[in-house]
Amino acid sequence: MRKNGSSWWWLLATNSTRYVPRRSTSPARRVVTHLFECQMPGYRGWRWAVTVARVPRSKQVTVCETVLLPGPDALVPPEWVPWHDRLQPGDLGVGDVMVTSGDDDRLVPGYLLSDDPAVEDVGWELGLGRSRVMSKEGRQETAQRWYDGDSGPDAPIAVAAPAAARCRSCGFYLPLAGSLRQAFGACGNIYAPDDGRVVSAEHGSGAHSEVLGEQPRTEVEELPTVYDDSEVDAVAVSRGAGSVETGEPAEPYGHG
Structure with a gap:
């Protein structure tokens, strides 16, 4: 052929x-x-x-x-990832700038207002507000991410904390404004690991303000007193050589 x-x-x-x-x-x-x-x-x-x-x-x-x-054993490059999916949380560093897409589903134009009471303020004046605010979808996505992460009730530090030590009842808990107020707030305890971070109301830690339980007292066995200095014993002593009576006049030293 x-x-x-x-x-x-x-x-x-x-x-x-x-x-x-x-x-x-x-x-x-x-x-x-x-x-x-x-x-x-x-x-x-x-x-x-x-x-x-x-x-x-x-x-x-x-x-x-x-x-x-x-073939099945071929050396191939990793699967291509679209540009808008390559940036992961935590990748943005000091000096980096991230451009937000104009059609981001998490944002809506500010003039459309929102269903968030914190945004729909009666004192809103056109031109003085933000150009875009978070949409309902964006807030729900954020709330779910916070709740499922290290700020939620299933975080290791929250599971290890006492059952009553929940952020909702902590004096250092600062609730957020708007629709997220019922579920999230910021921690204001300088000694807590989550200080300055957004935490769930069901989150918890050992730095709760109401953890005031007294430390258990350990009884110390009292040993018998070896020497008791609270009692005074009268002891008779003899007059030593060169001693004088208190009633005798003092010797003149020429100071008079």
Whole structure:
């Protein structure tokens, strides 16, 4: 048989390929795809796919196409991630600027107001407010993320805290404004791990303001007194040599 097409002959003429037996596929009648293992450096596991065809009653085979395809063990790059999905929480550093999309579902134009009572203030004046505010969808997404994260009731520090030590009843708990007020607030206890962070009302820690339980007292065994200095014993002593009576006049020293 005569094979037409330079790609076919190039594959056979070079030592960079090896035929993969019993790996041919037939997408249609008289059309078959042969696979050749690529042995060039850097292409481990890749295969050349050569599709050939033959018209009825003809002895000539025509090369339709050749393409390099990855096999099961091929070294391939990681799956492509869209640009708007590549940034993850915590990636933004000092000096970085993140551009917010104009059609972000978490935001709505400020002139449309919102269903949040904190936004729908009676003193709202056109032109003095923010250009965009969080939409209901954005607030729900934020609340769920906070609740499921380290600020929620299932955080390790909250699980280990006493059952009564919930942020809702803590004096250092500062509720947020608006619709999130019922579920979230900021921690204002300088000694708490969550100081300055938004926490759930059901969150908790050992730094709760009402954890005032007295420390258990340990009884100390009183040992017998070795020497009691609270009592005075009268002891008689003899007069020493050179001592004088208190009633005798003092000797003159010439000061008078």
